[in-house]
Amino acid sequence: MKILAIDSSGLVASAAVTEDEKLLAEYTVNYKKTHSQTLMPMVDEIVRMTELDLSTIDAVAVAGGPGSFTGLRIGSAAAKGLAQALNKPVIGVPTTEAMALELWGYSGLIIPVMDARRRQVYTGIYSFSEAGEGAVRPKCLLEQCALGIEELVAKAGSFGKKAVFTGDGVPVFKEDILRLASFPVSFAPVHLNAQRAGAVAALAAVMFREGNYTSACEHVPVYLRKSQAERERERAEGHAGG
Amino acid sequence: MSEKDVLILGIESSCDETAAAVVKNGREVCSNIIASQIDIHTLYGGVVPELASRHHMEKICQVVEEALSKAGITLKELDAVGVTFGPGLVGPLLVGVSYAKALAYASGLPLVGVNHIEGHICANYIEDPSLEPPFLCLVVSGGHTHLVRVKDYCTFEVLGVTRDDAAGEAFDKVARAIGLGYPGGPKIDAAAKKGNPEAVRFPRAHVDDGEFDFSFSGLKSAVLNYLNGAAMKGEKVVSEDVAASFQAAAVEVLTENAMNAAERFHADRFAIAGGVASNSALRSEFERRCSEKGIHYYHPAGILCTDNAAMIASAAFFHYKRGERSGLDLNAVPDLKLGREKP
Numbered sequence: 110m111k112i113l114a115i116d117s118s119g120l121v122a123s124a125a126v127t128e129d130e131k132l133l134a135e136y137t138v139n140y141k142k143t144h145s146q147t148l149m150p151m152v153d154e155i156v157r158m159t160e161l162d163l164s165t166i167d168a169v170a171v172a173g174g175p176g177s178f179t180g181l182r183i184g185s186a187a188a189k190g191l192a193q194a195l196n197k198p199v200i201g202v203p204t205t206e207a208m209a210l211e212l213w214g215y216s217g218l219i220i221p222v223m224d225a226r227r228r229q230v231y232t233g234i235y236s237f238s239e240a241g242e243g244a245v246r247p248k249c250l251l252e253q254c255a256l257g258i259e260e261l262v263a264k265a266g267s268f269g270k271k272a273v274f275t276g277d278g279v280p281v282f283k284e285d286i287l288r289l290a291s292f293p294v295s296f297a298p299v300h301l302n303a304q305r306a307g308a309v310a311a312l313a314a315v316m317f318r319e320g321n322y323t324s325a326c327e328h329v330p331v332y333l334r335k336s337q338a339e340r341e342r343e344r345a346e347g348h349a350g351g
Numbered sequence: 352m353s354e355k356d357v358l359i360l361g362i363e364s365s366c367d368e369t370a371a372a373v374v375k376n377g378r379e380v381c382s383n384i385i386a387s388q389i390d391i392h393t394l395y396g397g398v399v400p401e402l403a404s405r406h407h408m409e410k411i412c413q414v415v416e417e418a419l420s421k422a423g424i425t426l427k428e429l430d431a432v433g434v435t436f437g438p439g440l441v442g443p444l445l446v447g448v449s450y451a452k453a454l455a456y457a458s459g460l461p462l463v464g465v466n467h468i469e470g471h472i473c474a475n476y477i478e479d480p481s482l483e484p485p486f487l488c489l490v491v492s493g494g495h496t497h498l499v500r501v502k503d504y505c506t507f508e509v510l511g512v513t514r515d516d517a518a519g520e521a522f523d524k525v526a527r528a529i530g531l532g533y534p535g536g537p538k539i540d541a542a543a544k545k546g547n548p549e550a551v552r553f554p555r556a557h558v559d560d561g562e563f564d565f566s567f568s569g570l571k572s573a574v575l576n577y578l579n580g581a582a583m584k585g586e587k588v589v590s591e592d593v594a595a596s597f598q599a600a601a602v603e604v605l606t607e608n609a610m611n612a613a614e615r616f617h618a619d620r621f622a623i624a625g626g627v628a629s630n631s632a633l634r635s636e637f638e639r640r641c642s643e644k645g646i647h648y649y650h651p652a653g654i655l656c657t658d659n660a661a662m663i664a665s666a667a668f669f670h671y672k673r674g675e676r677s678g679l680d681l682n683a684v685p686d687l688k689l690g691r692e693k694p
Contacts, residue, residue: 145448145681146680146682149680150680152679153679182446183445183449186446186448187450189408190451190454191456191457194454326413336401336402338395338401342394
């Protein structure tokens, strides 16, 4: 089974192709250029480098959120365009679970954090040790959400375990995490501390076997947050009603 | 279909319409699908960019699928994909651009980035297959007010732009102020038909240092001041009269500038385009003034005035014929200028 995967949910743009147990190519860039300019040229580069006939892929995978709204738009719109043209399904992979997968084998809690502004992070809490020996997906202890850093660290502490934090939220909140945590904390090393499309593809392969995919038309990213206009409107209506 | 026919899929998502169309040879519409988000944005009294972006994401595949099936063709039968890359709202633009690049790439089709304002102008080529450049064009919509000299299919000189609000923006704001709601253009048009255009004399703004430039913020403020004044004095305002008087002022400024330009450049053809080009008062005033001057007047049907993708496919066609192609690094350019940047 061949999967073309992309991730532009955070600061990194990444593209990869996997074929069964083989990572054919992965291209990850964390540079100031916008994902809109880098993502498709990166896809093209790995397609040419691996002499990939796009019609032979089985599915298009994308980090389907949470993440920066703009980044999710670029990734999901690209995934929809590729999948529609190729008549293949889209696998919208939970961004934080794919990040957790990069730390497969770690015995404590895995906590991806992405800066969500307003002193919040997009996060989730995962554990492979609790998923059982040889599990391909980690056990999810906290579903993907936007959470204040204080609240997140408190929740993590309630499990009474050590934890590794990963993601582009780490540089933003490292001091807070160290200050707040009452449990042993570590941080993922540089080659594993950001989104990688290889991990998106690996998780997508499992999800595909589980039947967890959509058509290009149906795919939409998971933003986790409503737009500001909707929030304000609901607040105003709440006041009007109460 | 003869060998030389060129079929282009156009994709448009610069504001609040998700649109796709297939156009043959730049002028013949095979399909023209528009998914409007107006019901959503009406709740907020205007376009909410984040919501618009999200709805484009939900609809874009469907409108393309529908455009292809209505045209009775598959992606493989296309010659190119054209997409709006600016000007417009960045989030909505990014959905269309990112999607179109991927779709074209995976279909092995060339991609042509299109300037949205150029698209509006090209709506006239679809409406009247005999129209050829050079001519003058007034592009008026919710986001744009451009007086353009169309020198050739791909060569434009912008003679004048708005210094502040777009004409359509002024219509929206005034409509909101007199309680007509969103979208303002059609609502003002309808109300004005029942009002007296001479009831209130609103100012006709002329820009001193830009002969063909426009300004609508003064007119908008004058209307708001009038409404405030009436409210303070406890006078009842006839909203139909305000709508008609405002519309008369806006139409006069637009038409006056346009006719001055026509005289200066000895134009014998004048086209209007954009959402506000559907306004019945603007249309009849243009018709009257153009016929007085012996100028041939062109205006697209309503469906081609509003944001649509047929006009984008048409514009893409003329660039495609010149061998212009966009790369996979094509980005959304929210403030894209007409006649400068190359896609």
